[in-house]
Amino acid sequence: MSQTPSPAPAPAAAADTIAFIGGGNMAASLIGGLVAAGHPAASIRVSEPDADRAAALQARFGLVIATDNAAAVGGADIIVLATKPQQVADAIRGLALSVDATLISICAGVRIASLRALIGTGGWSGAIVRAMPNTPALFGAGITGLHASEGAAPRARMQAETVLKAAGQVCWVDTEQLMDAVTAVSGSGPAYFFLLTEAMAEAGVALGLTPADAKALALQTFIGAAKMAEGTGTDVATLRAQVTSKGGTTQAALESLEAAGFRRILGDALQAADRRGAQLGDELAATI
Ligand SMILES: NC(=O)c1ccc[n+]([C@@H]2O[C@H](COP(=O)([O-])OP(=O)(O)OC[C@H]3O[C@@H](n4cnc5c(N)ncnc54)[C@H](OP(=O)(O)O)[C@@H]3O)[C@@H](O)[C@H]2O)c1
Structure with missing residues (x-):
């Protein structure tokens, strides 16, 4: 690619x-x-x-x-x-x-x-x-x-x-x-981002923030992080490591995500999108 x-x-x-x-x-x-x-x-x-x-x-x-x-x-x-x-x-x-x-x-x-x-x-x-x-x-x-x-x-x-x-x-x-893989990553990708923003805002509300504040904090954080990744040109794994202080809050959150299988969950989701893309292609081909 x-x-x-x-x-x-x-x-x-x-x-x-x-x-x-x-x-x-x-x-x-x-x-x-x-x-x-x-x-x-x-x-x-x-x-x-x-x-x-x-x-x-x-x-x-x-x-x-x-x-x-x-x-x-x-x-x-x-x-x-x-x-x-x-x-x-x-x-x-x-x-x-x-x-x-x-x-x-x-x-x-x-x-x-x-x-x-x-x-x-x-x-x-x-x-x-x-x-x-x-x-x-x-x-x-x-x-x-x-x-x-x-x-x-x-x-x-x-x-x-x-x-x-x-x-x-x-x-x-x-x-x-x-x-089909492109569709799974970037075609459907904006929806994953919206879901992540929604979930993060909901989690912020659960911690006591108002819905408006939680939404603004979540959305602008993702926008800012994306700009930072693009602007610095630094690999995202390096950026993640740089903001993860040993024994800090970010590390606690990331360990919780990894333990819950965050990467596997996302991998399964993209596999499902890829399979569905192939199926849709088959269904359309059969009607032509
Ligand atoms: N929107 C996205 O985010 C996105 C992302 C990736 C790929 N795509 C692809 O982009 C394509 C277009 O999506 P869209 O969101 O732009 O759809 P859209 O807004 O519905 O545009 C399709 C247009 O084609 C017209 N049309 C229908 N039959 C036609 C015909 N026989 N000859 C000429 N024009 C005809 C439709 O008119 P009527 O409304 O009168 O039927 C409509 O104005 C889709 O195939 C989609 O898979 C879209």
Whole structure:
């Protein structure tokens, strides 16, 4: 797995025409990032069945609203598939893509083989890149796991990076199966953080703090610790050791967590998410 940090948005591939199929939450955050990075709105097209949502996107970004999916993808260099997984088959079946267009799918669990089967080969020989962003992408602070189809050209990888770096950092994985692991770690990860914050605030209330104080203390502690880990660049295990004085309060708490099997509990949770990701992929493949 290789990670590409992106403190600043990637320079946009200004010559590329990008067509979004589906203009929902994730598409809007990617489009916002692309426009902020200097990609001309006139070379971004969106096909979105909800007329109000389409109009809002046009008003916000000045992009092109396509009449339908076929019009959106016609002549486009990059197609970003951004519907719900269950809507994919209706959205792309039999679409005519430009011969070397790159298809980027952000749809959870939808496999490369299913996407190829739906589009068909008729004249199209471009690469497919699967992408798994996470919800902090909505604030430009996401991280996206990426996997490219076999034989994908460097150009296709660069195109995928350009689009996904609009939402934060990217991280390439070598096998499609590892996309389930990415989903387990970073796709579902924000929910683990929210649960941890919730549990820590509840524990603070049990110790006598007001709910508002406990919530503020817990949340800002995690935000500050994350900034510290990022800012110092020091390994998190070292940072943990540095704040754990021998015989102190932190050591008492960490020993209690380790004794209760904290790492095993988290490991089991991620295994469950990974298994569920594979199952969802199987279920979707069976319907295509
Ligand atoms: N949100 C996240 O945090 C997140 C994280 C990782 C991956 N993803 C993936 O990102 C994808 C999009 O998620 P989202 O949260 O952005 O969903 P969303 O807000 O529901 O956006 C999907 C959009 O696609 C439209 N659509 C439906 N059928 C279509 C069709 N045939 N042609 C063109 N557009 C169509 C939908 O319109 P209607 O509403 O009218 O149906 C909707 O506006 C999902 O596959 C999800 O797995 C999301």
